[in-house]
Amino acid sequence: MAELVIDHLVKRFGAFTALKDFSLHVRDGEFVSFLGPSGCGKSTTLAAIAGLDRPSEGSIRIGARTFYDGTKGIFLPPEARGCGLVFQSYALWPHMTVAKNLSFPLKLRRVPKAEQGRRIAQALDLVEMGPYADRFPHELSGGQQQRVALARTLVYNPEILLLDEPLSNLDAKLRDRARIWLAELRDKLRMTTIYVTHDQVEALSLSDRIVVMNKGEIAQIGTPQEIYENPTDAFVADFIGTTNFLTGVAAGSGGRMHLQFPDGQTLGLPAGARAVPGQPATLALRPNQLLTGDGPGTALKARVTGQAYVGGRWQVSLDIGGNPVRLEVEDRLEGDTLTIRVPDGAGAVFRASADTLAPVTAGAA
Amino acid sequence: MAVTGHRPGGQSSDLQAKAIQYGLALVTVLVVLGPILPILYQSVIDRPIYATGQELTTANYRAILSAPAFGGVVWNSLTFSFWSTVISQGLGAVLALLIGRTNLPLARMFGSVTLWPLFISGLVFAFGWFVAYGPSGFVTLWIRATFGVVPWNLYSISGMSVISGISSIPITVVFCLGAMALSDSSLEDAARTCGAGPWRVVTRITLPMLMPAVAYSGILNFLGALESLSIPLIIGKPVGIEMFMTFIYTEGIERPQPNYGVVGAATVMLLAIIAVLILLQERIVGNTRRFQTVSGKATAARIFDLGPWRWPAFALVSAYVLLGVGVPLGMVLLRAFVSFLSPLVPLANLLTLANFSEALANPANIRSLTNTLVLAIGGGFLATVAYSLVALVVHRSTFRWRGPLKYVALMPRAVPGVIAGLGVFYAMLTVPGLSALNGTIWIIGLAYLSRYLPTGFGVLSPALAQIGTDLDRAARVMGATWWQATTGIILHLLRPAMLGAYALIFVAFLKEYSTAVFLFGPGTEVLGTSMLRYWVNGDIGPMAALSAVQIGLTVFFIALAQGVFGVRLVK
Numbered sequence: 001m002a003e004l005v006i007d008h009l010v011k012r013f014g015a016f017t018a019l020k021d022f023s024l025h026v027r028d029g030e031f032v033s034f035l036g037p038s039g040c041g042k043s044t045t046l047a048a049i050a051g052l053d054r055p056s057e058g059s060i061r062i063g064a065r066t067f068y069d070g071t072k073g074i075f076l077p078p079e080a081r082g083c084g085l086v087f088q089s090y091a092l093w094p095h096m097t098v099a100k101n102l103s104f105p106l107k108l109r110r111v112p113k114a115e116q117g118r119r120i121a122q123a124l125d126l127v128e129m130g131p132y133a134d135r136f137p138h139e140l141s142g143g144q145q146q147r148v149a150l151a152r153t154l155v156y157n158p159e160i161l162l163l164d165e166p167l168s169n170l171d172a173k174l175r176d177r178a179r180i181w182l183a184e185l186r187d188k189l190r191m192t193t194i195y196v197t198h199d200q201v202e203a204l205s206l207s208d209r210i211v212v213m214n215k216g217e218i219a220q221i222g223t224p225q226e227i228y229e230n231p232t233d234a235f236v237a238d239f240i241g242t243t244n245f246l247t248g249v250a251a252g253s254g255g256r257m258h259l260q261f262p263d264g265q266t267l268g269l270p271a272g273a274r275a276v277p278g279q280p281a282t283l284a285l286r287p288n289q290l291l292t293g294d295g296p297g298t299a300l301k302a303r304v305t306g307q308a309y310v311g312g313r314w315q316v317s318l319d320i321g322g323n324p325v326r327l328e329v330e331d332r333l334e335g336d337t338l339t340i341r342v343p344d345g346a347g348a349v350f351r352a353s354a355d356t357l358a359p360v361t362a363g364a365a
Numbered sequence: 366m367a368v369t370g371h372r373p374g375g376q377s378s379d380l381q382a383k384a385i386q387y388g389l390a391l392v393t394v395l396v397v398l399g400p401i402l403p404i405l406y407q408s409v410i411d412r413p414i415y416a417t418g419q420e421l422t423t424a425n426y427r428a429i430l431s432a433p434a435f436g437g438v439v440w441n442s443l444t445f446s447f448w449s450t451v452i453s454q455g456l457g458a459v460l461a462l463l464i465g466r467t468n469l470p471l472a473r474m475f476g477s478v479t480l481w482p483l484f485i486s487g488l489v490f491a492f493g494w495f496v497a498y499g500p501s502g503f504v505t506l507w508i509r510a511t512f513g514v515v516p517w518n519l520y521s522i523s524g525m526s527v528i529s530g531i532s533s534i535p536i537t538v539v540f541c542l543g544a545m546a547l548s549d550s551s552l553e554d555a556a557r558t559c560g561a562g563p564w565r566v567v568t569r570i571t572l573p574m575l576m577p578a579v580a581y582s583g584i585l586n587f588l589g590a591l592e593s594l595s596i597p598l599i600i601g602k603p604v605g606i607e608m609f610m611t612f613i614y615t616e617g618i619e620r621p622q623p624n625y626g627v628v629g630a631a632t633v634m635l636l637a638i639i640a641v642l643i644l645l646q647e648r649i650v651g652n653t654r655r656f657q658t659v660s661g662k663a664t665a666a667r668i669f670d671l672g673p674w675r676w677p678a679f680a681l682v683s684a685y686v687l688l689g690v691g692v693p694l695g696m697v698l699l700r701a702f703v704s705f706l707s708p709l710v711p712l713a714n715l716l717t718l719a720n721f722s723e724a725l726a727n728p729a730n731i732r733s734l735t736n737t738l739v740l741a742i743g744g745g746f747l748a749t750v751a752y753s754l755v756a757l758v759v760h761r762s763t764f765r766w767r768g769p770l771k772y773v774a775l776m777p778r779a780v781p782g783v784i785a786g787l788g789v790f791y792a793m794l795t796v797p798g799l800s801a802l803n804g805t806i807w808i809i810g811l812a813y814l815s816r817y818l819p820t821g822f823g824v825l826s827p828a829l830a831q832i833g834t835d836l837d838r839a840a841r842v843m844g845a846t847w848w849q850a851t852t853g854i855i856l857h858l859l860r861p862a863m864l865g866a867y868a869l870i871f872v873a874f875l876k877e878y879s880t881a882v883f884l885f886g887p888g889t890e891v892l893g894t895s896m897l898r899y900w901v902n903g904d905i906g907p908m909a910a911l912s913a914v915q916i917g918l919t920v921f922f923i924a925l926a927q928g929v930f931g932v933r934l935v936k
Contacts, residue, residue, distance in 0.1 A: 051842070077379045085838075085839070093854055108849065109844060
């Protein structure tokens with residue numbers, strides 16, 4: 001096991017740049033997620049680490065071993081890197097039993113027969129698949145195949161574990177269970193791990209750090225709390241969790257600024273907000289920062305534009321000063337206005353207007 | 366746990382992969398271009414390719430272009446190919462529609478019977494038509510005896526076009542059925558809901574959607590007619606209708622002193638015509654369809670009700686199957702067991718095994734039989750493995766030249782069998798090492814290997830595309846070199862497709878003859894060349910006996926492949 005250092009990595013496909021200047025230092029034993037919508041470059045980066053794709057520029061090394069160096073012309077083929085990669089499709093070889101699948105990488109390393117058997121049993125026990133050694137992949141459920149794929153990777157003690165959306169082929173219920181199980185395994189192994197996902201819940205719950213990616217670039221690197229609570233831009237705020245955006249014109253000066261909406265209402269911005277008076281600014285609010293009922297904070301008048309029953313609760317579409325907002329409430333609303341309360345100092349402020357977020361939101365589904 | 370994370374020696378495994386890939390690509394280029402380059406060279410030198418003191422010249426081209434007969438040769442070839450294509454595409458598209466999309470009685474059975482001519486040698490097929498419908502053919506004589514007049518003349522361009530067209534119908538049917546299986550029947554449903562009747566749907570929606578398949582297979586069939594030797598040789602030559610292939614055959618083999626330069630020039634001109642047609646074919650369908658042999662999911666497209674036309678349609682399809690395929694092949698088999706075939710003499714008086722005893726008493730025929738089997742079984746196997754490796758490099762490697770390699774692998778489809786044989790023959794005369802193969806059947810095997818590369822590659826490519834790339838990528842990441850990953854994982858998964866390709870190549874090698882006509886010699890005969898010799902000598906009986914043997918072998922091995930190994934030759 002070792003640290004992973006990626007330096008100024010670039011990958012171009014013809015005229016299209018899939019990955020722009022990607023640098024990252026993953027510490028020994030750290031669990032890092034690459035999070036982003038499809039096409040953001042996260043899988044490209046993973047393939048570059050594994051050696052399945054040759055990058056265009058930059059360097060990748062693990063510990064003292066250089067995997068790739070664009071200027072020195074070094075490119076280790078995948079078989080010489082010793083990475084463990086779990087594919088989204090699992091890539092279990094259909095003509096081999098579970099045990100045969102696991103013995104393949106050991107045979108390549110000329111591990112003696114007896115030792116092979118011991119390690120296969122150990123790896124299968126680790127993923128709780130011990131009794132299935134003689135089954136063929138098609139005789140296993142999706143969740144079981146995923147565990148075997150993981151065992152096949154762990155059996156040869158890779159230096160680094162690469163997981164490419166390993167839970168995305170499971171149905172919703174199974175995915176929740178597998179995530180919890182994966183978290184336990186992570187604590188047991190403490191391997192250097194790169195986890196590629198487009199699911200923010202997986203990234204938030206599993207990672208030591210998250211790399212949020214957008215259009216081939218790193219949008220933000222940080223711990224799950226940092227990223228959720230202090231997103232650096234509107235894209236990150238939107239991609240991590242359900243977020244409502246209120247756009248208006250910034251007003252005031254010094255420590256206390258506020259947003260001015262077209263309908264005349266105003267809303268105080270958190271202290272130290274990076275807004276320019278007279279310019280548009282956007283406040284990103286989590287669902288728990290848009291409250292109904294009485295209490296402290298700023299009250300805003302909202303127009304109700306629609307209601308839909310979503311099982312046990314009602315989803316309400318609102319318009320606050322020209323901004324569409326969605327909210328869930330316990331009971332169906334009477335009347336066509338609602339008073340919304342925003343706690344003081346809540347939300348993150350961006351200078352961009354919310355309009356620029358539209359394509360990003362669509363891609364994140 | 367003992368740490369065994371990575372394997373040392375990464376760069377050297379990369380070198381090993383490169384060495385294998387470059388080696389395979391080099392061999393492929395040699396096998397493909399080997400037959401073509403000597404012909405090009407021969408066409409521009411003033412004496413045989415093996416002679417000393419060669420000088421570059423355009424005399425060959427000038428000689429051929431000024432020869433008065435040559436214009437007729439080109440004209441005959443093109444009209445013959447044109448009418449053959451018209452017949453095969455017109456009848457083939459209708460047959461495919463009836464079989465694939467209507468409630469035609471026994472449609473499934475017709476679906477497989479229609480394809481039988483694919484597995485029969487063109488030589489045997491043309492011979493069958495000669496025995497049945499030729500001037501003194503069984504059916505011809507019977508019609509004359511009954512009605513006093515015979516309304517056809519097989520020994521004409523139109524007669525030859527009918528034979529060629531009918532023998533090409535299976536290709537059209539296979540492509541049209543494939544296109545129909547892939548087409549979306551909701552397009553037809555949409556037309557129906559707009560108020561179009563069934564007839565309008567067929568003519569305005571279904572048939573237009575078939576046109577790419579008809580056009581694509583049409584060019585294949587045009588090329589097939591252009592490069593066929595059997596029909597021009599058996600039907601056309603006796604009455605002096607010369608075509609490209611018979612011209613090359615006569616000038617290159619039958620003349621006591623073959624005219625090397627003229628043969629080379631004629632061949633180059635034919636290759637140019639074919640190249641233009643293939644470019645046209647690519648313009649029609651684009652590059653993607655090229656690998657698509659027939660495949661697709663068996664979605665149940667809606668079946669049209671023929672109504673009162675059900676039985677007339679049945680009669681039409683039955684007539685094609687019986688008169689076009691059944692009678693000619695039946696007559697060949699019958700002819701093999703009689704001393705003389707005529708409707709005027711009771712068959713019982715003529716039954717004999719003398720044809721077989723005469724054919725099998727000749728040791729040369731026993732040799733040609735064993736040679737054919739060795740080539741089909743052993744050569745076919747080696748060819749299948751070789752084709753698989755080429756397909757692996759093209760589709761499953763990072764080999765730098767894999768794009769160009771794909772084009773090279775498909776190139777031999779532009780080279781008719783006779784010409785591939787001629788090219789290998791020239792190469793053997795000039796390339797020093799190759800003369801070691803002279804006098805062995807492996808020189809013929811080499812020509813077969815080159816000629817059927819596009820067939821094998823075309824069958825294996827789509828199968829390879831269905832094996833997910835993650836499977837070899839997983840092996841690579843786990844420490845397998847390119848060679849270990851492809852042979853250890855992918856080749857195993859490719860086995861069913863390889864078995865299918867082997868069966869197809871096997872049948873092709875079993876019936877192939879035109880590629881061998883320039884290459885065989887005493888001791889290296891194959892079944893087809895032995896038949897050809899009997900034909901040239903006018904020994905119809907033994908020729909029929911050998912044809913029967915070839916049909917029997919083909920039926921036996923196809924039954925074996927389908928029954929024992931579960932191989933489907935045509936999907």
